Amino acid sequence: MDRLTQIEVFVKTAELGSLSRAAEVLGMSNAAASRHLAALEERLSARLIERNTRRLWLTEAGQEFLQRSSAVLNELTDAEEAINARTLSPTGLLRVTSSLSFALIYLAPMLPAFRALYPKLNVHIAAANRYPDFIEAGIDVAIRTRLHEPDTNIIVRRLGRMRRVLAASPAYLERCGMPKEPADLTRHDMLVYNLAADPFSLRLTKGDIERIVRISGALDSNDGQIIREAALHGLGILIQPLYIVQGDIEAGTLVPVLLDWDLPMLTMNIAYQNRVQLPAKIRVFTDFLVNYVRKNSSSQIWAG
Amino acid sequence: MDRLTQIEVFVKTAELGSLSRAAEVLGMSNAAASRHLAALEERLSARLIERNTRRLWLTEAGQEFLQRSSAVLNELTDAEEAINARTLSPTGLLRVTSSLSFALIYLAPMLPAFRALYPKLNVHIAAANRYPDFIEAGIDVAIRTRLHEPDTNIIVRRLGRMRRVLAASPAYLERCGMPKEPADLTRHDMLVYNLAADPFSLRLTKGDIERIVRISGALDSNDGQIIREAALHGLGILIQPLYIVQGDIEAGTLVPVLLDWDLPMLTMNIAYQNRVQLPAKIRVFTDFLVNYVRKNSSSQIWAG
DNA sequence: CGGTCTTTTCCACTAGGCGGAAAAATTGGA
DNA sequence: TCCAATTTTTCCGCCTAGTGGAAAAGACCG
Numbered sequence: 001m002d003r004l005t006q007i008e009v010f011v012k013t014a015e016l017g018s019l020s021r022a023a024e025v026l027g028m029s030n031a032a033a034s035r036h037l038a039a040l041e042e043r044l045s046a047r048l049i050e051r052n053t054r055r056l057w058l059t060e061a062g063q064e065f066l067q068r069s070s071a072v073l074n075e076l077t078d079a080e081e082a083i084n085a086r087t088l089s090p091t092g093l094l095r096v097t098s099s100l101s102f103a104l105i106y107l108a109p110m111l112p113a114f115r116a117l118y119p120k121l122n123v124h125i126a127a128a129n130r131y132p133d134f135i136e137a138g139i140d141v142a143i144r145t146r147l148h149e150p151d152t153n154i155i156v157r158r159l160g161r162m163r164r165v166l167a168a169s170p171a172y173l174e175r176c177g178m179p180k181e182p183a184d185l186t187r188h189d190m191l192v193y194n195l196a197a198d199p200f201s202l203r204l205t206k207g208d209i210e211r212i213v214r215i216s217g218a219l220d221s222n223d224g225q226i227i228r229e230a231a232l233h234g235l236g237i238l239i240q241p242l243y244i245v246q247g248d249i250e251a252g253t254l255v256p257v258l259l260d261w262d263l264p265m266l267t268m269n270i271a272y273q274n275r276v277q278l279p280a281k282i283r284v285f286t287d288f289l290v291n292y293v294r295k296n297s298s299s300q301i302w303a304g
Numbered sequence: 305m306d307r308l309t310q311i312e313v314f315v316k317t318a319e320l321g322s323l324s325r326a327a328e329v330l331g332m333s334n335a336a337a338s339r340h341l342a343a344l345e346e347r348l349s350a351r352l353i354e355r356n357t358r359r360l361w362l363t364e365a366g367q368e369f370l371q372r373s374s375a376v377l378n379e380l381t382d383a384e385e386a387i388n389a390r391t392l393s394p395t396g397l398l399r400v401t402s403s404l405s406f407a408l409i410y411l412a413p414m415l416p417a418f419r420a421l422y423p424k425l426n427v428h429i430a431a432a433n434r435y436p437d438f439i440e441a442g443i444d445v446a447i448r449t450r451l452h453e454p455d456t457n458i459i460v461r462r463l464g465r466m467r468r469v470l471a472a473s474p475a476y477l478e479r480c481g482m483p484k485e486p487a488d489l490t491r492h493d494m495l496v497y498n499l500a501a502d503p504f505s506l507r508l509t510k511g512d513i514e515r516i517v518r519i520s521g522a523l524d525s526n527d528g529q530i531i532r533e534a535a536l537h538g539l540g541i542l543i544q545p546l547y548i549v550q551g552d553i554e555a556g557t558l559v560p561v562l563l564d565w566d567l568p569m570l571t572m573n574i575a576y577q578n579r580v581q582l583p584a585k586i587r588v589f590t591d592f593l594v595n596y597v598r599k600n601s602s603s604q605i606w607a608g
Numbered sequence: 609c610g611g612t613c614t615t616t617t618c619c620a621c622t623a624g625g626c627g628g629a630a631a632a633a634t635t636g637g638a
Numbered sequence: 639t640c641c642a643a644t645t646t647t648t649c650c651g652c653c654t655a656g657t658g659g660a661a662a663a664g665a666c667c668g
Binding site for chain 1: 624625626627628629632633634635636
């Protein structure tokens with residue numbers, strides 16, 4: 001027997017002045033209602049409602065318990081509804097990690113619209129370059145180009161594939177010449193993102209032709225913005241996702257090279273912990289991000 | 305499944321950091337505890353505790369619900385314990401009705417000691433001469449000389465049998481003479497308590513001799529104190545329970561007559577409503593009164 | 609890599625709760 | 639005063655929900 005049901009029967013009977021009507025409202029038989037009330041009175045060792053077949057009235061103990069237990073029922077209902085509402089309209093804090101570049105170019109511009117939809121949900125973005133220990137770092141969502149190592153507890157969801165580009169400053173190209181073939185890259189200062197898979201081996205294709213070039217890094221870093229800054233200062237030729245440098249290219253401060261050759265795509269993924277009930281905040285954020293990227297993607301930057 | 309048990313499992317698990325330990329403390333199997341927690345999470349559509357086989361931690365929803373539901377559990381426990389305590393240490397108001405005489409001579413002197421034992425219980429005494437409608441008048445206990453008419457809802461408990469006495473003022477006796485035989489009473493002014501059974505027919509006995517005398521009432525009333533005041537003013541001979549006039553007799557302001565003749569005893573009863581669980585206040589009051597009368601009874605006034 | 613420990617799930621069993629109906633009781637109207 | 643109507647309580651047979659034990663699954667440490 002559910003103790004809360006016992007109290008509900010008592011409260012409803014006191015309100016309606018009839019066990020039968022309470023039973024009806026609560027969707028149970030008269031017999032069940034009678035038993036629930038009797039069980040409550042036995043548990044409290046007190047008669048809460050004096051009653052005969054014609055009328056009923058609260059005892060003094062019943063009046064006191066009605067006041068206190070009504071309050072308790074209301075508070076519990078509020079608490080349960082509040083928790084339930086969180087599932088439907090998420091609140092609290094969502095901790096996201098991505099590269100600085102992705103944060104600057106995609107997350108930051110996206111957040112105003114996201115926050116307008118979910119004003120009670122705060123988003124904290126940690127710029128980082130490696131997958132975190134989700135639990136230890138308290139991270140809810142990670143956005144990375146690499147795949148997370150196979151893990152039953154982490155779900156990886158593909159965001160999209162991004163094109164990459166080779167580019168250098170005009171000053172560098174004037175000083176060091178424009179590379180005409182992939183093989184020319186071996187004689188150039190290359191700016192390398194060292195967290196990429198096999199970062200010092202470049203594979204370029206043109207139609208059916210494939211060239212694999214081993215490069216040496218005049219500079220390598222785990223941060224795309226550092227790579228970009230180095231390129232802007234004429235330190236060499238960078239290879240990076242187009243989305244990071246498109247603004248520079250449009251501004252003329254970086255010049256793309258070997259444009260007729262294709263570089264391997266970069267797959268961008270969202271990763272989050274596998275949970276029995278995915279918190280609403282993770283669900284709404286990942287759905288929003290996927291939609292945002294889909295809507296704001298040009299075929300220049302994103303492919304399939 | 306008891307919903308309160310579900311919450312108790314959740315709260316205890318959060319406190320102890322282990323489902324197994326919560327199960328142990330709450331006296332249930334690990335399987336049962338696991339099911340209770342899962343049922344609560346399903347009911348709220350929210351994960352309250354993230355957990356694996358090594359550790360567990362509260363979600364944000366879980367932290368909020370822990371705070372609120374702990375408070376609710378505490379309040380409910382307080383409420384239930386308060387009601388339970390009432391049964392053991394009664395509080396509130398007890399409504400008693402008795403004759404004015406009985407109230408003045410027995411109840412009022414008794415109350416200080418009773419209240420010392422039960423300081424939280426207030427006693428309200430209504431002087432009245434007839435049995436009330438218990439429910440309508442909100443009366444808990446009635447003390448009366450007459451038997452309540454047979455009623456499954458009213459319990460009648462005997463308090464004791466009281467002696468009665470005939471008495472008049474010295475002035476009246478000097479003026480009208482001292483009655484020597486029961487038959488003499490027909491020529492005297494009698495002061496009659498008209499709520500007695502067959503008040504105008506007196507039955508007196510001396511050993512094996514019985515005399516039945518029909519009297520006429522110079523005055524009759526439903527209040528013993530009025531009868532007593534009339535006697536003190538020389539209006540006639542009264543017949544009343546000895547306890548009412550013993551003080552006057554000892555003071556010499558009333559003189560007993562026909563003392564060698566016995567009058568029928570008066571049975572004093574306590575009546576209260578029959579309830580499935582007798583409220584503690586009725587139980588403690590009636591027990592106290594019975595004991596008080598037993599301890600303060602002289603064989604002059606009370607008999608077996 | 610295996611052992612230890614915890615959580616979850618499965619399974620067989622049974623205790624408890626159900627609704628319907630009968631019993632008991634109360635009140636009002638004829 | 640009696641009977642009908644209505645409510646509360648109790649009984650009974652049925653059924654399912656909840657149980658504990660054990661196995662399965664998983665996590666972490668030595």
